[in-house]
Amino acid sequence: MPYSLSNHPHHHDHQPAHGHSDVPSDPALRTKALESLLTEKGLVDPAAIDAWVEAYEKKIGPRRGAQVVARAWVDPNFKGRLLRDATGAIETLGFLGREAQHIVVVENTPAIHNLVVCTLCSCYPWGLLGLPPRWYKAAPYRARAVIDPRGVLAEFGLALGDEVEVRVWDSTAELRYLVLPERPGGTEHLSEAELAALVTRDAMIGVAKAGALREGRA
Amino acid sequence: MSQHSHSHDDSVEMARHHHIHADLPPDPALRVKALESLLTDKGLVDPATIDAWVETYESRIGPRNGAKVVAKAWVDPDYKQRLLSDATTAIAELDLLGSQGQHMVALENTPGIHNLVVCTLCSCYPLPLLGLPPTWYKSAPYRSRAVLDPRGVLREFGLDLPEHVKIRVWDSTAEVRYLVLPERPAGTEHLNEAQLATLVTRNAMIGVAKVTA
Amino acid sequence: MNGIHDLGGMHGHGPIAPEKDEPAFHAPWEARMLGIRRGATFPPEVNIDRWRHLRELIPPHLYLSRSYYDHWYMSYVAALLQSGWMTAEEIKSGHAAPGGARRNDAMRPEEVWEAQKTRGIFTRAVATLPMFAIGQRVRARNIHPTGHTRLPRYVRGKIGVVRLHHGGHVFPDANAHGQGEAPQHLYTIAFPMRELWGSDASPHDEACADLWESYLEPA
Amino acid sequence: MNTIHDLGGMHGFGAIAPERDESPFHETWEGRAGGILEVMTFPPGFTVDRFRYLRETLRPDLYLVQSYYEQWLYIAEQVLLEAGMISAEELARGKASPQSTKRNDSMRADAVWDFLHDRAHSGRPLAQAPRFTSGQRVRARNMQPAGHTRLPRYARGRSGMIVSHHGGHVLPDASAHGKGDAPQHLYTVRFAARELWGAAAHPRDSVHLDLWESYLEPA
Numbered sequence: 086m087p088y089s090l091s092n093h094p095h096h097h098d099h100q101p102a103h104g105h106s107d108v109p110s111d112p113a114l115r116t117k118a119l120e121s122l123l124t125e126k127g128l129v130d131p132a133a134i135d136a137w138v139e140a141y142e143k144k145i146g147p148r149r150g151a152q153v154v155a156r157a158w159v160d161p162n163f164k165g166r167l168l169r170d171a172t173g174a175i176e177t178l179g180f181l182g183r184e185a186q187h188i189v190v191v192e193n194t195p196a197i198h199n200l201v202v203c204t205l206c207s208c209y210p211w212g213l214l215g216l217p218p219r220w221y222k223a224a225p226y227r228a229r230a231v232i233d234p235r236g237v238l239a240e241f242g243l244a245l246g247d248e249v250e251v252r253v254w255d256s257t258a259e260l261r262y263l264v265l266p267e268r269p270g271g272t273e274h275l276s277e278a279e280l281a282a283l284v285t286r287d288a289m290i291g292v293a294k295a296g297a298l299r300e301g302r303a
Numbered sequence: 304m305s306q307h308s309h310s311h312d313d314s315v316e317m318a319r320h321h322h323i324h325a326d327l328p329p330d331p332a333l334r335v336k337a338l339e340s341l342l343t344d345k346g347l348v349d350p351a352t353i354d355a356w357v358e359t360y361e362s363r364i365g366p367r368n369g370a371k372v373v374a375k376a377w378v379d380p381d382y383k384q385r386l387l388s389d390a391t392t393a394i395a396e397l398d399l400l401g402s403q404g405q406h407m408v409a410l411e412n413t414p415g416i417h418n419l420v421v422c423t424l425c426s427c428y429p430l431p432l433l434g435l436p437p438t439w440y441k442s443a444p445y446r447s448r449a450v451l452d453p454r455g456v457l458r459e460f461g462l463d464l465p466e467h468v469k470i471r472v473w474d475s476t477a478e479v480r481y482l483v484l485p486e487r488p489a490g491t492e493h494l495n496e497a498q499l500a501t502l503v504t505r506n507a508m509i510g511v512a513k514v515t516a
Numbered sequence: 517m518n519g520i521h522d523l524g525g526m527h528g529h530g531p532i533a534p535e536k537d538e539p540a541f542h543a544p545w546e547a548r549m550l551g552i553r554r555g556a557t558f559p560p561e562v563n564i565d566r567w568r569h570l571r572e573l574i575p576p577h578l579y580l581s582r583s584y585y586d587h588w589y590m591s592y593v594a595a596l597l598q599s600g601w602m603t604a605e606e607i608k609s610g611h612a613a614p615g616g617a618r619r620n621d622a623m624r625p626e627e628v629w630e631a632q633k634t635r636g637i638f639t640r641a642v643a644t645l646p647m648f649a650i651g652q653r654v655r656a657r658n659i660h661p662t663g664h665t666r667l668p669r670y671v672r673g674k675i676g677v678v679r680l681h682h683g684g685h686v687f688p689d690a691n692a693h694g695q696g697e698a699p700q701h702l703y704t705i706a707f708p709m710r711e712l713w714g715s716d717a718s719p720h721d722e723a724c725a726d727l728w729e730s731y732l733e734p735a
Numbered sequence: 736m737n738t739i740h741d742l743g744g745m746h747g748f749g750a751i752a753p754e755r756d757e758s759p760f761h762e763t764w765e766g767r768a769g770g771i772l773e774v775m776t777f778p779p780g781f782t783v784d785r786f787r788y789l790r791e792t793l794r795p796d797l798y799l800v801q802s803y804y805e806q807w808l809y810i811a812e813q814v815l816l817e818a819g820m821i822s823a824e825e826l827a828r829g830k831a832s833p834q835s836t837k838r839n840d841s842m843r844a845d846a847v848w849d850f851l852h853d854r855a856h857s858g859r860p861l862a863q864a865p866r867f868t869s870g871q872r873v874r875a876r877n878m879q880p881a882g883h884t885r886l887p888r889y890a891r892g893r894s895g896m897i898v899s900h901h902g903g904h905v906l907p908d909a910s911a912h913g914k915g916d917a918p919q920h921l922y923t924v925r926f927a928a929r930e931l932w933g934a935a936a937h938p939r940d941s942v943h944l945d946l947w948e949s950y951l952e953p954a
Contacts, residue, residue, distance in 0.1 A: 117764070126820070127776075129842075187858060220752055225751045259904060323608070324590065336610070338593065347619060355625040364632070402632050402636040439534045442532070443795070460534070467720065471723075477638075477682070576747055
């Protein structure tokens with residue numbers, strides 16, 4: 086049986102352009118072949134790829150989101166603006182950009198817990214959290230977060246009481262969601278920078294609480 | 304909620320059992336051979352019984368059974384009436400009931416109504432009347448599209464039905480099995496029951512084709 | 517369960533590929549697997565509904581990439597492992613571990629035809645009167661059980677009309693999970709295509725599904 | 736498209752597998768594949784919606800087994816092949832054909848940081864007033880487009896409440912298929928978990944989706 090990567094959708098405008106008739110080879114080899122082909126044709130600059138990789142390996146990551154959260158914890162005006170107009174509030178920090186143009190921040194409280202997912206693909210606020218972890222992009226999380234959020238949270242070690250309202254946000258458009266976690270108790274003496282160190286990526290997706298484990302809180 | 308019922312554990316436990324496939328050869332021929340000899344070793348199967356089942360479905364049970372029912376309904380109006388009102392009893396008259404076809408419903412195609420049978424959830428099929436289902440009947444393309452786009456599916460089988468014809472898709476979700484009674488083609492008045500039976504195809508009894516003379 | 521097997525209404529699986537003069541089996545192993553399914557001794561909990569559920573529990577990527585009789589292989593192996601009748605080592609080696617008991621009650625070849633004739637009757641008497649009458653409007657419940665069910669996702673929450681009543685039948689949702697046959701009235705419900713798929717669907721067409729009484733509510 | 740990518744509410748995929756201290760790229764090629772698709776020269780008119788649509792055209796079984804960046808690689812190949820920017824032969828050999836001309840306008844390394852902070856977004860001014868207001872009850876339409884859409888199956892036909900309005904946004908259903916931006920008002924709609932999943936769901940829980948005006952009707 087001829088092997089194709091494409092599912093031959095019936096939508097009239099997409100005839101798979103793929104010419105492969107064999108099982109796809111190792112993606113490392115395919116990537117290498119594509120990069121050298123594109124370089125030869127002047128369609129990509131390998132140094133630009135280096136710069137892109139470096140940006141997400143070293144510069145753009147959850148520390149950005151943590152700064153936003155810590156600022157909101159210490160500055161009630163900033164927090165008010167963040168919840169009203171997150172895009173405008175975050176613009177002042179210079180974090181807007183690719184996969185983070187239009188931000189919505191949702192606040193966790195003792196009564197409300199927010200959880201972010203993208204059931205259809207893997208939308209995620211890159212500009213604030215960097216590239217998403219593998220589990221966020223994989224089928225188990227995408228399938229279950231909307232139908233069984235409490236089961237998912239329990240799997241991440243977060244058992245919520247029945248009195249808590251769980252709000253799931255399925256990122257179907259270009260809005261990107263960031264959870265503003267609750268500030269942990271006993272952190273009144275910490276500076277903004279120290280607070281930022283308590284804020285994890287998972288807390289800003291909504292599958293964990295901020296600083297909870299490190300603080301040894303219940 | 305129900306997400307935490309025992310069946311959740313079921314799927315977790317099963318996922319563990321399925322890890323074995325990483326250590327087994329991909330070629331099913333090798334795996335099935337190993338399974339058969341293991342089952343034989345343990346007295347859980349008699350290879351001669353496997354032969355007998357294969358022979359049953361290869362040679363003794365197939366669409367010729369369904370075609371007999373259809374041809375009889377075409378030539379015998381009383382039988383046709385019985386078939387449409389109680390297919391199980393009418394098919395029992397011909398001694399053609401059996402496993403995966405003990406409770407039958409016959410669906411009559413007319414110039415105004417076209418019936419089509421599918422099993423979206425697995426591959427339920429009237430085995431005693433049609434034999435083993437063809438691969439396409441059991442595969443994702445047919446199972447996914449027959450209920451959503453039956454007209455497109457029928458066109459793919461070369462059957463372009465006019466807009467005014469009502470299409471009824473029957474999704475076999477229970478142990479009821481459906482047999483389509485196709486329209487008798489014109490110009491077959493001179494044929495006897497046995498000759499008519501030779502015209503009736505498996506696809507016509509699933510509902511993806513018409514019978515032609 | 518809302519598993520990969522629940523294919524009704526999905527796009528993306530490509531064209532239907534009928535084969536001309538398709539043989540009963542594409543390879544000898546398929547025939548052997550059919551014979552094993554029909555003729556081998558199964559763990560007692562594996563009834564027809566459990567068997568279907570076992571197939572639904574095949575990992576989704578294997579469900580989509582492996583062929584039909586391979587599904588049977590994977591399901592049967594999983595049942596053997598779960599019941600403790602086999603160890604993973606035995607499955608891998610194809611040989612029984614030394615010292616195990618050998619049974620002598622497997623189906624005999626001469627029993628095959630009779631088994632084919634008589635097996636698989638799932639109608640059962642139920643004491644209660646049917647809740648719905650032919651012609652009545654009903655709604656399929658919006659339920660999402662994680663176990664076995666025969667209520668496809670595409671009809672859930674949709675309104676249809678009772679077309680046929682079949683009397684009592686074994687209830688798969690219970691029978692697949694060792695909860696007995698728990699028979700219920702079974703109906704065929706006709707759903708207009710526009711109810712199922714929206715206003716782009718044909719106004720003339722309908723899809724019927726066989727649904728148990730507890731799947732339904734008056735509409 | 737009702738394809739495998741529309742995973743919301745499905746069972747059978749097993750446990751979520753978080754990794755400790757996961758790095759952005761698990762292997763070097765992942766970063767290269769990701770970088771190619773980000774900084775390469777695209778054919779004119781290519782949109783993020785086309786990107787998502789192409790990912791949805793991956794064969795369902797491969798969608799489930801291929802890693803995220805392997806899927807990106809597939810998208811990059813599809814984009815370039817369908818635009819005629821490379822040929823299948825060139826791709827197979829990893830070498831440009833002698834006849835092809837070399838462009839010199841691809842993104843430079845020193846432009847990457849600005850590209851990552853470019854403010855171009857999908858918001859578009861709209862002259863017409865929004866049809867719905869916050870607090871209004873709406874129903875997501877029951878529709879089954881064969882092309883790209885951002886209305887997941889699990890929400891179709893279900894009622895919810897508008898919780899916010901975001902102004903005009905590019906409509907993915909049009910933009911993925913070369914039909915321009917066709918902007919529409921975008922809303923966040925809250926659906927009670929019980930409306931989506933039935934009485935077994937938690938009474939306090941809800942799911943929010945960002946939905947375009949043509950996906951909605953008054954409830």
